[in-house]
Structures are given as structure tokens and as C-alpha cells.
Amino acid sequence: MHLRSSRRVRAAVGGVLALALALTGCTGSDSEFSYTPPKQVDAKLPDDVTGQLQAAVERAIVASGSSGAIVGVWVPWSGEWVTGVGTQGPDGAEVTTDMSFRIADVTRLMTCDVLYGMADDGTVELDTPVPKYVSGVADLSDITLLDLCNGTSGVGSSEAVVKPYWLNTPGREWAPLQLASFGLGTARTPAHTEYRESDAGYLMLGMALERVSGRSASELIAKYVTGPLELASTSLPPRESAAPSPSPALKGTFLPPAEGGGYDCAAPVDITKSSSSIGFTDSGVVSTITDLGRYAQAEARQALRAKNAEPARFGAPLPVSPGAPSWYQATGGGYLVGSMVGQHGWVPGYATAAYSDPATGFTVAVTLNGSSAGGAMAAYLAWELAAIASKAPAAEGQTAPEFGLPFTAEQYAQSIADAAICAPPAAE
Numbered sequence: 001m002h003l004r005s006s007r008r009v010r011a012a013v014g015g016v017l018a019l020a021l022a023l024t025g026c027t028g029s030d031s032e033f034s035y036t037p038p039k040q041v042d043a044k045l046p047d048d049v050t051g052q053l054q055a056a057v058e059r060a061i062v063a064s065g066s067s068g069a070i071v072g073v074w075v076p077w078s079g080e081w082v083t084g085v086g087t088q089g090p091d092g093a094e095v096t097t098d099m100s101f102r103i104a105d106v107t108r109l110m111t112c113d114v115l116y117g118m119a120d121d122g123t124v125e126l127d128t129p130v131p132k133y134v135s136g137v138a139d140l141s142d143i144t145l146l147d148l149c150n151g152t153s154g155v156g157s158s159e160a161v162v163k164p165y166w167l168n169t170p171g172r173e174w175a176p177l178q179l180a181s182f183g184l185g186t187a188r189t190p191a192h193t194e195y196r197e198s199d200a201g202y203l204m205l206g207m208a209l210e211r212v213s214g215r216s217a218s219e220l221i222a223k224y225v226t227g228p229l230e231l232a233s234t235s236l237p238p239r240e241s242a243a244p245s246p247s248p249a250l251k252g253t254f255l256p257p258a259e260g261g262g263y264d265c266a267a268p269v270d271i272t273k274s275s276s277s278i279g280f281t282d283s284g285v286v287s288t289i290t291d292l293g294r295y296a297q298a299e300a301r302q303a304l305r306a307k308n309a310e311p312a313r314f315g316a317p318l319p320v321s322p323g324a325p326s327w328y329q330a331t332g333g334g335y336l337v338g339s340m341v342g343q344h345g346w347v348p349g350y351a352t353a354a355y356s357d358p359a360t361g362f363t364v365a366v367t368l369n370g371s372s373a374g375g376a377m378a379a380y381l382a383w384e385l386a387a388i389a390s391k392a393p394a395a396e397g398q399t400a401p402e403f404g405l406p407f408t409a410e411q412y413a414q415s416i417a418d419a420a421i422c423a424p425p426a427a428e
Contacts, residue, residue, distance in 0.1 A: 040361070041395045045079040052388045056413065057085045057366070060381040063420035064351065065255045065265050066370030068095035072293040073385055074363040077400050078392035082289060088251045088369070089268060099250040100233060100288050101367045104352045104375060105345025107236070107285040108202050109299055110225045111217075112149040112333030114209050116313060117224035120305060124212050133208035136177060137184065143191060148205040150195070150331045152318070156186030157199045166348050167254055170274035171241030176203045179280070195318040195330045199282040202333070206281025217281050229298055234287040237276040244272070244286040252349020255372040255421070263372055265422035271349040271371075283347045292354050292365045299334075300341035300356035300363075314341060327406040337383065338406045340364075344382065345375035353382035360401050362390065373421050380419065384412035 057069050068086030084095030118124045126146040131138050147153040161182040183200025206217045218236040226234045243249040252272045255263035276284040317329035317336050329336045334343045342355030351371050356363040364386045387409035394400040
């Protein structure tokens, strides 16, 4: 299935936006604003390219302590590679591309989509102080909703404190502010001018959007994101503990600690069922690989907003960290990696990444069914796959665009090896 799909966009954006992300079309009755991404060649990527992609995924599965992965690579001028690799675990069940999984921090992009959609509708102002809509955070009076989206609030993350609770009691239902409080309790960094990783920020942003709209975060994501883009298999699930849906679900696992340190790579723990409140509007959404690819492509091109809408969502990125490469920046709920826009992260059982180039539609999405190596492992794999696929030759009758990335596949193959928590089996 290709990344092309179409959807009706709310009239408040200024009419109906016809997004040509599928072979079928749909139009609206009001004034229309058309947006057409590059056509996707209806072909498989060349065998030598898919061989390299397959080998990269298999190495990452082993290194991360996973048993399987689902991957989508779409190269509009050359072809596509959408596949399941590995198994569901000891029972040896095949991983298939129709399986749903948790998309982790890609959720942040959707939460910011809702913020910008509501701002474009005139429902909320981006520079509204956080305490107006979130109780108990009076000390954030100089922090705005836009700061929460951009990662410039100075607030820290809760992950380090609550990770053991997530893994030991995955069915526990968390109140968003309770979960965010662990990040709020950390020392602050300078606001407005520096990027800081903050799950607490996206939890509070979700709370604020719920309060101003009177709707649940799940309803808001459906209204502003998954409905318009026709992502039928993508949602923020109810809080009750459950496996990702729709069925079948990719089995999620984590590794228990081993005696003497490290992880017991031979004893993965099934954590497929958990409460979406662990992630909420930071990392709670579930999806499938095709939906995730569609979303990443549309998101990079800001298809949910009117052309030249202000302020530009990704117009003023900041370095991810002081030592980060100049091509690795953050804003708007996502990361800018060279010319690609996307996000990556982990939740119990899954590590997911999705990135797309807005100019060409070149898109890579991946999920690993083991979370112990963290979200960086999914990012490294996505970037390695992107570097491999970016060199795919043009299909017959096509012309490859001027497109390149500021890193090599070898770099991120090495990053995966360096970050490995499990070793490949010894050669006989």
C-alpha cells in the first residue's frame, strides 16, 4: 500500500485540503486548497537496496534485544519496502505489516498538531501562559503553550523516576499531572532559548488542550489529525490496560536485569498490554506502519495547515544539545534531521521512529518490539535505513531529485553496534 491517501480537512483551516496521499480522492463542497505530494512509484525497491535494508534491521533487532520489527521505507522516485522482520518471540509467530504498535514520542507531533489546529481555528492562542489551563503550576507563569510544544519550557522529564513503575505495573492508570510532577520536580533549565527533552511538557500541553476545548485528548487527535488524514488505524486509546489495536498487535517486550549487570537477553518479558495513560499526549498513540508512514509524510510537509500559515511550525529550530551536529535540531514537537522532519522514542515494549523529507516525500518509519535499548536505537535504525534508501536509483522513466543526507549508513550502523545491549550469537 502506498503512502498516498486523501481526507477532508476541517473548514476552519480555510476550506477543504485535498491531500493526495492515496490512489482514491475525496473533495469537499467549500473552497479548496490542494496539496499534492510527490507521486510514489508503484514498485519494490531494487533487490540490492532491500538486501542492505534487511541486514540493517536484523542487526538492530539483535542489538536491541528485540525479536522483531516492522519497517516502511518509501522512496517516491524508486520504490518502497514495507515489511515485517523477525518473530513475535519464542513462539516464532511471524511479524506482519498489519500489526498495530505504540508509536511512542511520535505522539508529540500530533499533540502539537492539535495545538496549531486550535490556534488556526482561533480557539486558543499559542502564547497563552500554561497556568491559565493547567492547575497547580503557578511557577510556570512565564511559560506558554508554545513553549511546551517546542520543548523550550525548561521543565525536565519524568521518565527516569517512573520507568520502574511502568515496567512493573503497566496496567496502572496515571493522572497526567501526577505523571508530569516528577519532571516538574527537577531543576529547570533556561526557558525560551534552549531545547530540553521534556515528557512533562507534552503531558501538560495535552491537559491544557483538553481544558480549553472541553474535549478529551483522544477526541482532539481524532478531530485534528487522524480524521482529516484518514488514519483509520491510529488513535489515542482509552486509559484501561489493553494491547495496541486494531488487532493483531505486535507483541511488545522488555528485558529484565541480569545478574552481574546488563540485561538478560534470553528472558524477554511480555508487556504488550499496558495503560495508554503511561504516555497520554506525550507517547500514548497506537498505529500501524502504513498509517505511520502516511502521517510522517503529511506532517513533514505540514499538510494539516494552510499554505504559508504563520507562525511556521518548524521555522526556528534549536540545537538538540550543545554537542549535537548542526543538522540535528528540535522544535514543534519533533526533530529536524538534515532535511527530514520526524520524531522517535520508546514506551514499554516498543521503540519507534518516523521521519520524512518535506520536499521529496522520502519517508522512513520503523518500530522494534523491544524497548530496553531506548528510543535512540529506533532513531539510529531509521537514519541508517534512510541513508541506505536515499541512494536508491530512479525507477525506469523517473528522475532522482537532488536529495542527500548529512550522514552515512555506516555511521549509524556503528551507533547501533555501540549502543547494543545484546550481542549476536557466536559463530559456530
